[in-house]
Amino acid sequence: MSNTPRKQSAVTRLARDPVSRRRFFALTGGTTAAGALLVACGDDEEETATGTTSSSSTTDEEMTSQFGEGDLGIVNYALTLEYLEAAFYAEVVKSGLFKGDDLALIKQIGAAEQEHVDALTATAKQLGGPPAEAPMAKFPLDDAQSVLELAATVENLGAAAYLGAAAMIEDPEILAAALSIHSVEGRHAAVLNVLTGQEPTPDGAFAMGADMQTVLDEVQPFLA
Amino acid sequence: MQNQVQASPELAAIEVESLNRSTFLIRGVLAAGAIYGAASMTPIIRKAFAQGASKGDIEILNFALTLEYLEAAFYKEGANVKGLSEEVAGYVETFGGEEQEHVDALKATITDLGGKPVEAPAVDFGDAFSSQDAFIQTAITFEDLGVSAYNGAAPMIESKDLLATAGGIVQVEARHAATIRFAAGEDPTPQAFDPALTTDEVLKAVQPFLA
Numbered sequence: 293m294s295n296t297p298r299k300q301s302a303v304t305r306l307a308r309d310p311v312s313r314r315r316f317f318a319l320t321g322g323t324t325a326a327g328a329l330l331v332a333c334g335d336d337e338e339e340t341a342t343g344t345t346s347s348s349s350t351t352d353e354e355m356t357s358q359f360g361e362g363d364l365g366i367v368n369y370a371l372t373l374e375y376l377e378a379a380f381y382a383e384v385v386k387s388g389l390f391k392g393d394d395l396a397l398i399k400q401i402g403a404a405e406q407e408h409v410d411a412l413t414a415t416a417k418q419l420g421g422p423p424a425e426a427p428m429a430k431f432p433l434d435d436a437q438s439v440l441e442l443a444a445t446v447e448n449l450g451a452a453a454y455l456g457a458a459a460m461i462e463d464p465e466i467l468a469a470a471l472s473i474h475s476v477e478g479r480h481a482a483v484l485n486v487l488t489g490q491e492p493t494p495d496g497a498f499a500m501g502a503d504m505q506t507v508l509d510e511v512q513p514f515l516a
Numbered sequence: 517m518q519n520q521v522q523a524s525p526e527l528a529a530i531e532v533e534s535l536n537r538s539t540f541l542i543r544g545v546l547a548a549g550a551i552y553g554a555a556s557m558t559p560i561i562r563k564a565f566a567q568g569a570s571k572g573d574i575e576i577l578n579f580a581l582t583l584e585y586l587e588a589a590f591y592k593e594g595a596n597v598k599g600l601s602e603e604v605a606g607y608v609e610t611f612g613g614e615e616q617e618h619v620d621a622l623k624a625t626i627t628d629l630g631g632k633p634v635e636a637p638a639v640d641f642g643d644a645f646s647s648q649d650a651f652i653q654t655a656i657t658f659e660d661l662g663v664s665a666y667n668g669a670a671p672m673i674e675s676k677d678l679l680a681t682a683g684g685i686v687q688v689e690a691r692h693a694a695t696i697r698f699a700a701g702e703d704p705t706p707q708a709f710d711p712a713l714t715t716d717e718v719l720k721a722v723q724p725f726l727a
Binding site: 459 | 537582607611613614615617663669671672676677680681683684685687688689691693694703704707709710711712
């Protein structure tokens with residue numbers, strides 16, 4: 293394999309960054325088309341492909357069944373998360389902890405989450421539904437700072453959840469819809485990160501997805 | 517890989533059979549019609565497609581690479597803008613570095629897949645560097661455009677692994693867009709659903725920045 297300097301430097305970077313390395317392996321050594329193509333080309337990165345066994349695939353299949361199969365399952369999984377987000381912002385607005393610009397931002401983010409709920413509900417129905425029901429939720433609303441931090445956590449998780457699920461979506465139109473929501477969750481996350489003194493891009497140049505089990509474990513404390 | 521001669525290889529890259537099915541869905545949420553559109557292409561991207569293999573995914577990656585080249589070049593020049601606030605200067609450095617990482621990753625991936633990465637286009641950002649305001653407005657244009665470009669192209673990616681990677685990039689573009697908008701006192705999320713743009717619309721939008 294002829295290593296150009298450019299490629300060399302990318303590999304060097306990957307070698308010291310486990311997060312990017314994982315992504316790189318998923319990118320170049322996956323079991324789908326990319327991996328097959330590498331093998332077919334006789335590229336000596338076959339051993340990369342060997343190291344790509346996803347530890348989360350089994351979990352993802354199990355969790356999908358909790359929400360239903362296929363795209364409907366993924367839509368209902370997303371809907372459940374959007375319900376939680378919308379409920380959270382509704383409570384935050386009611387709490388009286390915020391005023392002025394911060395309140396306006398929170399209201400706007402909450403309104404977007406509610407639009408996501410409405411769109412996903414309609415989508416679930418069109419897929420033969422039923423749509424997931426709104427979960428009972430409870431959130432700690434102690435003070436403005438901790439609420440903003442929780443909002444940032446929730447949005448970063450939401451963005452990671454969409455990213456983790458996107459590749460499992462079969463219908464291109466549903467994928468397009470999910471992507472249009474995914475980047476908005478990313479926008480919310482970035483602004484809330486800035487407001488709470490965190491990096492707007494905490495994963496660096498490549499955002500990381502999260503699988504369903506990870507996401508559901510994270511939201512568990514907020515389910516009543 | 518055969519060098520297939522197609523009347524319009526770029527069209528082959530952006531047609532997806534299943535997109536034309538009259539399924540349901542969130543009409544009005546997406547500019548759905550836009551996703552199907554396939555009109556004329558500008559020379560730069562004609563070149564991009566001509567250099568790639570016939571694989572649709574490689575063509576999409578080269579399209580993305582062209583945009584990332586533009587963004588990386590923009591931030592690189594932006595680092596010289598006089599009078600940037602400390603906050604904005606910090607974003608220029610961080611975001612510029614991330615766009616360069618996208619460039620590097622896309623080039624390496626295209627090469628790994630047996631394709632040929634397109635060359636960086638010659639750029640002309642006009643008076644985008646004349647003031648912090650001008651710079652920020654152009655940065656917002658680029659980042660929002662990047663989001664819409666990836667969101668429009670991603671559903672056409674065949675490989676699930678590449679799709680996940682494109683998703684990881686578009687989320688970062690969205691984070692950049694929102695952060696810069698917020699720093700400028702603008703609405704970080706102007707819409708509840710980010711629009712998707714066709715390849716053609718994206719190229720039209722970047723045309724003013726090509727030398």
